[in-house]
Every structure is written in C-alpha cells, then in structure tokens.
Amino acid sequence: MKLRCIIIDDEYLARRRLQKLLEKHHNILVVAECRNGKDAIKYIKLKEPHFIFLDIQMPDLDGFSVLNRLDKLPYVIFTTAYDSFALKAFEINAVDYLLKPFDQERLDASIDRMVSLKKTNEAYDLGRKLSSLFKEVKHEGDKGQRTDFAIKKNGRLLHVDTEDILFIKSEGNYLELHTESAKHLYRATMNAIEKELSTKDFVRVHRSLVLSKRSIQACFYTGNSHYKIRLKTGLEFTSGRSFKANIVSYLGELNS
Incomplete structure (x- = not known):
C-alpha cells in the first residue's frame, strides 16, 4: 500500500x-499540493493523507493554524527556511522538520523515520504532543481564535501577541500590525484575519482597518453613517x- 501525502507550501x-x-x-503517492492554509485544510479532510509536508508561514493561515483546525491529524513533517527556538520544539513534537534547502539524504532520513513510526504502530499522538507547542505560540485550538502572529524578520520567527496590537491596516497584499513600539508586515487578507480575531477584542x-477595542479612547458620530474614532x-x-453596524454594536457593549 502506498503512503498518501500532501505537500503544503506557498x-x-x-x-x-x-x-x-x-x-x-x-x-509514496502525492495526492495533493496546496499553496495556502485554507486549501490545506480542505484537502487534508478530503484526501485523508498518511502524512503531510507543512510549511510554517503561508497566506491566510500559518502551519500552526492549519493543524489547529483539524480534528484528525496526520503525521507531520515541517518544512521551513527559518531556524529558531520553535523549530527545536518541532523536532520533538512532530515526526521531523526539514530546514530549507534540504537535500535528498535529509529528506530520505525524514521519510524513513516516518515510515518506521507507522510500521511499528508506535503510539504517536501528534495532537497531544503538539498541544505544548500550541500553548507556547498561543493558539487557542478550542475556540479557533488567533492569539498571535508569526512574523518572519531577519531570518527569525517573531511572535506578536494580539494583546499588543493597537490596530491592523491593510496595505496591498499585506497587513500592517501596529503596536505601541513597532509596525510589522504580515501577508494575509483583511477578510481572512477578521474571521480569526476575537470579536470581544477587535x-x-x-x-x-481593524481596531483593538482596548486601544479606543472615544467614538463620535459625524453624520452620513460615519464615525470618528480616537485611539488612546x-x-x-x-x-x-x-x-456602521459594527460600531453601533461596540457602543452597545460599552453601555450594557
């Protein structure tokens, strides 16, 4: 029997x-290739692969979010161009990670490891082992709400907590994540990110434009369904x- 796999990389x-x-x-039979997290979730559920090659940062959803939205997890081999503290955790919590650019020998060793795990029917509870990693990167699996952003910066992964974000502004194919001390670029659409953010906080x-409710100081109606909003x-x-309906709902929360 051939082992089904999916390649996920933007x-x-x-x-x-x-x-x-x-x-x-x-x-090994490659049953699908995906260039973003949304497609990855769709085809993992549809094709039920034995294992996946998973990139970390992609449009719409990163690798963590993909796994966080699956009920049944396949074996995972992470692939990334960036080494960091998180990658050391991947090596413990996943089958393996491949640091790009990897060669044939490194790939073969990773596949052999995965095949060995499957053949011996080793107790490999990926969901349980990844839970500590999800906690570290602050993804809330049960609620499906994003609590941080993984940003590629100077060859490293920087995690920006949503609690530190004042507002998010779209700029071309990227989003600007504004905190008190910095501005970070994140590749995603505003519509996709809005669905992942907690409506209690944003x-x-x-x-x-998306605003953190904690950062708002005042809100004034200026007519013609427009509001002027001042941050702290x-x-x-x-x-x-x-x-307008979003703002009316927000003002209603303040008065409730």
Whole structure:
C-alpha cells in the first residue's frame, strides 16, 4: 500500500523541488499540493493523507493554524527556511522538520523515520504532543481564535501577541500590525484575519482597518453613517459607511 501525502507550501518552486525529490520513493503517492492554509485544510479532510509536508508561514493561515483546525491529524513533517527556538520544539513534537534547502539524504532520513513510526504502530499522538507547542505560540485550538502572529524578520520567527496590537491596516497584499513600539508586515487578507480575531477584542471599522477595542479612547458620530474614532495614542480614524453596524454594536457593549 502506498503512503498518501500532501505537500503544503506557498512557494511554487519549493513544491516542485520536493515533488522531484520524492520521485525515488515509489511507496509514496502525492495526492495533493496546496499553496495556502485554507486549501490545506480542505484537502487534508478530503484526501485523508498518511502524512503531510507543512510549511510554517503561508497566506491566510500559518502551519500552526492549519493543524489547529483539524480534528484528525496526520503525521507531520515541517518544512521551513527559518531556524529558531520553535523549530527545536518541532523536532520533538512532530515526526521531523526539514530546514530549507534540504537535500535528498535529509529528506530520505525524514521519510524513513516516518515510515518506521507507522510500521511499528508506535503510539504517536501528534495532537497531544503538539498541544505544548500550541500553548507556547498561543493558539487557542478550542475556540479557533488567533492569539498571535508569526512574523518572519531577519531570518527569525517573531511572535506578536494580539494583546499588543493597537490596530491592523491593510496595505496591498499585506497587513500592517501596529503596536505601541513597532509596525510589522504580515501577508494575509483583511477578510481572512477578521474571521480569526476575537470579536470581544477587535472591531472592524473600515474595509482596510481593524481596531483593538482596548486601544479606543472615544467614538463620535459625524453624520452620513460615519464615525470618528480616537485611539488612546491620539491617532484618529474615520469609519466606513458599511461598517456602521459594527460600531453601533461596540457602543452597545460599552453601555450594557
């Protein structure tokens, strides 16, 4: 029986290279390739692979979020171009991690390890082992709410807590995550991120702007379904007309 696997990576060349390296493994069948987290969840549920090659940071959902949204976890081999403290944890909690660019020998060793685990039917509870890692990176698995962002910066992974974010602004294909001390770029769409943020802590006031409720100092109605919103930092924003209901709901929370 062939082992079914899925390659999940937002970089086309990385997927092609891995597919090429896998050609010598006749016992492995690549049943799907995914370039983002949303597709990964869809095809993992549809194809039920034995294992997956999973990149860490991708559009919409990162690797952590993908695993966090699965009821049944396959064996996981992480692939990434960045070494960090988190990667050391991956080596303990997952089958293996591959640091790009990896060669044929390194890939073969990783696959042998995975096959060995499966053949011996070793008690490999990935969900339990990954729970400590999820706790470290602060993903709330049961609620499906994002509690941090993993940012690639200077060859490292930097985790920005949502509690530290004052507002999120869309800028082209990226989001600007603004904290009191810095601005970070994160590749994702505003619509996708809005679904992951807690409505208890954040409110979307414009097609390109989400505010932390903790950062809001005052809110004034200026007419024509627009509001002027002042943050505690002194910054002011004008809401979009189509987001009036969100602001009315927020004001209702303050008065309840």
